[in-house]
Amino acid sequence: MKTAGHDVIVEGATPVSQVIVYLEQLVAALKAGAVHVRHRDDEVVLGPREVVELAVHAKARAKRHKLSLELTWRRKARAAVDELELNFAADRTSEPASEPASEPASEPASEPVSEPTPV
Numbered sequence: 001m002k003t004a005g006h007d008v009i010v011e012g013a014t015p016v017s018q019v020i021v022y023l024e025q026l027v028a029a030l031k032a033g034a035v036h037v038r039h040r041d042d043e044v045v046l047g048p049r050e051v052v053e054l055a056v057h058a059k060a061r062a063k064r065h066k067l068s069l070e071l072t073w074r075r076k077a078r079a080a081v082d083e084l085e086l087n088f089a090a091d092r093t094s095e096p097a098s099e100p101a102s103e104p105a106s107e108p109a110s111e112p113v114s115e116p117t118p119v
Contacts, residue, residue, distance in 0.1 A: 006044050008039050008044045030048055048071070049073045049075075049078075053073060054086075055069070055070040056069055056070075057070075
């Protein structure tokens, strides 16, 4: 890990299941409007704007595959330029989403259901 000023940089090999957890945490933080990046005693708090620059770099080579995502924004909001024609899918047959996926409704915690007592 490298730290300089207000930077937190963490690099290393980790199981895909843990990467998924990190990405889900990032998505939740973006939806909440503040991204707290913590590593040990270091923390950087980022406040994304309504418009975010997104850079995706995917490449496949014989022995190595790489996917880089970069999100950047300015403190001063700016207007969106274009909608990106981008789709992430688990297979080739998936159709691109025409609109952002809606958030699934949260289900209440399961509690034992008791039958009503006749009066």
